[in-house]
Amino acid sequence: MAKVAKKQRAQEGIVAAVGIFTKAQAAKQVAEGVRHVHCSELGSKDPIYVATLSSTEKETPPRYLWEPSLKTTEVAVTQSADRHEIFDQLISKSVVEIKRQLREKVGMVLEELLSNAIFHAFHSDGKEKYSRSSDVSLKSNEAVKVRFAATEDGCFLEVSDTGGTLSFGSIAESLKRCYQSDAQIQAKESGAGLGIYMVFETVSHLKIVNEPNKRTVISCWIADRRSENPKNFSFNYFGGKGK
């Protein structure tokens, strides 16, 4: 790992790191509690990193360069069985033809984020409200929203839920298990515990905004392999103080 710059605060320790990382090295940073990890050859001059530091001072998540300001296609999902059709619906409305490899990656990321939101975001009495082993119908106020946009350089995807239970601690634990131990897969009945790891491995930029018990918004940019600087990536978690 070379040229790593870190932003430290008295109360919170290291909050942000920028440098040249592999995904595994970045995951190690997250597992150690760093909520903003950026891989960029521009180092601390990287515009996405600069926007992140500025926003952490203000405690409001920034709108990143990769987040589309123009039109996105949006759908709301309430039936778990419908999730298999959502991606086809979204890409059928895209005017840009998405390459096979990129399409497969976006499909996988959408499936993991949607499954997490439908089956694991909503809790009742401290337990997950819905079971993965049955078809789930979310209430109208629990509808999971998906936004999508495709460009020549990559795809934007955002999945938001009103459960608001995705803590930084659970992400850090998941990445630590998947990158640093031989027990990647959880044996528990619900999720396999691989979803966040698979998303982290696949996307270029990942932004998670969590308002505990109100909402979680996960947005990501999945770059086309042939786009500029395909090795650049970032992870940013905002909100949900504490583990």
Added chain:
Amino acid sequence: MINDRFKIDIATEDGVQKVFLRGNIDEDADFESIKKITGAIVINFKDVKSINSCGIRTWVNFLKDITGRQVVYEECPPIIVRQMNMVPSFLGTAKVTSVYVPYVSDETDEEKLVLFGADKFTAAGFTLPETIDGDGDGGEMELDGNPQQYFAFTKKMAA
């Protein structure tokens, strides 16, 4: 729950029983029927369209159930190769005999999957063509991806 998104076909080719997995592998996929096969278990992944994290767990648990049996993976598309690289236990002790490699034309955006046998990729390296001829008038197609990353699973196979 009835699973109409995933199907298993078992057929005999050249005297060898082969398992053809088709569709989407998720938490509802059931691999029990494969256990009835005697001898080596040859899995053909050509028609797998997607696999999610719970599908990976189901598959890895199935591999644990058949520990000690000889398992062969053939015609692995990129979607399966990515899982073998991301989750090493998805490969387990299986031997990979062929994989599809993606090629793309920068000029026409034409895409093509080309099947290569294991003689082209070993832990020691790979001998794939960097470019191939396209079907259309677009000329050459180049390997779509980093072969070092794509064939990372061969290191695990050799271990």
